[in-house]
Amino acid sequence: MTVLLAELEIFHTRPAVPTRRVALGHMVLPVDPAPGFGGLLLGSVVAAHLGGLNDDQAADVHRLILEVGQGGRIVQPRLRHRFQVDRHGLAVSNHRLIGDGDEISFDFNSNGTDLSQVLGAIYAAERLAPEYRRNAADVLQKASRWRGPIGASFIAHLAGSQTTTLEALADPLGWALSTLGFELGSKKPSKREVTSKFRKGMRDVHPDHGGDRDHAAKAMSDLAEARRILSAKG
Structure with missing residues (x-):
């Protein structure tokens, strides 16, 4: 089942028009827990087009993200483009993050x-609530330094996670x-409990133990990432 995780509409001057304008349209940008699907989408737009x-221009983009x-x-105007609210007469580009x-x-x-x-991606980050804006800017800076395909490795780079499944990104703690075998809704496990579950899980998934x-490699990677998340929360 395909689901829309994030979306960004960017309105901009048509190629044949001498004036340079940028505006924002429809935005679906969830950013909690960070970086959120919205942060991943904004970062991907920057990474895909910065080249x-x-x-x-690239140097001024870095300064703009910092601001x-x-x-x-x-x-x-900034970088010879003026950001505006009015979208009349502008062309539109649409970027989406899809879960399947x-x-x-x-x-x-x-x-x-x-x-x-x-x-457009930077000004969309500027429109986020103040408590999320700094983290979004950090994500954009990381994205601007990315060199490579926009895929699973890129998502892991922005999310700071080795696991890029939809479930893990939507609710890392859950x-x-x-993954470590705790009941959802139970009290936060101690580091000792996390370590115990991790060791048992590693034994269970190891080929030498059946x-x-x-x-095995993915299962071990998931267990290690789950331990990292719970240890950080503790």
Whole structure:
């Protein structure tokens, strides 16, 4: 079953028009728990389009992201583009993060310049509530330094996690409890309890103790990630 996890509409000047404008349209950007599906989508838009900028533009993009994270007022125009509310006469690009089963994928529909897409993502981050803006800016900075395909490795890079399944990203704590065999809704386990469950789980999934050899590596990786999440929460 396919589900929409995040969405961003960016309105921008049409290619043949000399003026340069950027506006925002429909936005679905959940950012809790961080980075959230919204943070992943904003980061992916930056990472996918930053390569089309020249060095001077890229440097100013980094400064703009820093200003957004600090909550400063962004003086217009910026990078020769003016951000506005009115969308009349502008073209639109639509970017989405899609969940299908337990898999996550990006759907980019860019009809404008690379710079207009990057600016749209940054201004969308600026529109987040103040308590989420700094984290979103950190995600954009990480995304701007990414070199590689926009896929599972990229998601792991932004999320700071080795597990990129839909369940783990939507509810890291609940996923970690379930992975280590704790009952959902139970009191927060101690580090000793987490370690005990982790060691038992590692024994159970190891091929030498009857575990499935084809899936042992992933199972061990999931157990280690679950332990990291619960240890950090403790």
